[in-house]
Amino acid sequence: MNNETVGSLLAVIANSLNDGLRIMMFADKQGWSSDEFDQLKLLEETLDEAKRDFQELPALVHGQVYYEHDRKSESLEDLRLLCTRFELHMQNFKDWARTGGPINPVWARETIELRRELHRAQCRAARRIFNAEQETTTRCLGAFQVFRVQRSPEKAQQRNLEELMMSNKVGKFERFGEHGIAFVCDFCDGYMVWDDLREMPSHRKPTTTPDGLEPMSGTSTTPATQDTWQATGFSASDGTEKPIVFAPVVIANHMPPVPGEWQARILCPYCDEYYEYEQGDDEMERVKWNQDEDGFEDMAAFKEHLEWSHVGIVPSTTNCSVM
Ligand SMILES: [Zn+2]
Ligand SMILES: [Zn+2]
Structure with a gap:
């Protein structure tokens, strides 16, 4: 037919x-x-x-x-x-x-x-x-819905709850392997995997950026979002505390897996909002930072990038002396 x-x-x-x-x-x-x-x-x-x-x-x-x-x-x-x-x-x-x-x-x-x-x-x-x-590779439709909740000013008061509720609406958390947790998106079938995690924390780590520490200063503007991306979980194998990327941060920024893959790639929301100033014809021009549009291939790569590049939005209690 x-x-x-x-x-x-x-x-x-x-x-x-x-x-x-x-x-x-x-x-x-x-x-x-x-x-x-x-x-x-x-x-x-x-x-x-x-x-x-x-x-x-x-x-x-x-x-x-x-x-x-x-x-x-x-x-x-x-x-x-x-x-x-x-x-x-x-x-x-x-x-x-x-x-x-x-x-x-x-x-x-x-x-x-x-x-x-x-x-x-x-x-x-x-x-x-x-x-x-979409003209360029971009977020999955499932991701976009969580992303919108995170950007909505009226949700700021109870954002943790709202973004988690929306996350649970667009997909499902399930056990993954012996110790891991995966989120599987209904909209793209993409998997996001947290290795060795007892359960998914439901709160972001509060922002405790000390006075005087300017995130990402220099020739660039700071990203608009100052939410921390971290949450504290516990290792499923030995019970020790471990910092992880808060689930809705990952879910809100995933892309559908490329054909043949099962893991969703992840875009960096901070790089996405990042502008640089370049010398134009007459004046400095604001230019959108071009992040690699393929995104990060898995959680480890995404977390490493956040730790190295967005140290200003890491809570001060963590070891962020790399800068
Ligand atoms: Zn998806
Ligand atoms: Zn980034």
């Missing part, structure tokens, strides 16, 4: 879900156990979430019509696969309607999994539209 779009495939999935939902809704509920009621609720929630995403995600990328008519091949492939999986899943309920008896509790797990996959597929479709619109 050549006139498939993101919108038409999502409609097929919604119809499929509706079929299953109707079967459960109109079934004779005498003799139902909690399994059946839970299943009905899960189907309702899945449809609700799909609708909500369909309404909210386009607002991030030029609006409904644009999203609905999008036909990027990767997005269509993702959704086509989901159409088939939803159809197969709903066949269970059609068969059950004929045979009766208790439903298979395994189906609930399948519904939960499909719900999550559908959410991620919609996020990725929106992100592809977003990234295709």
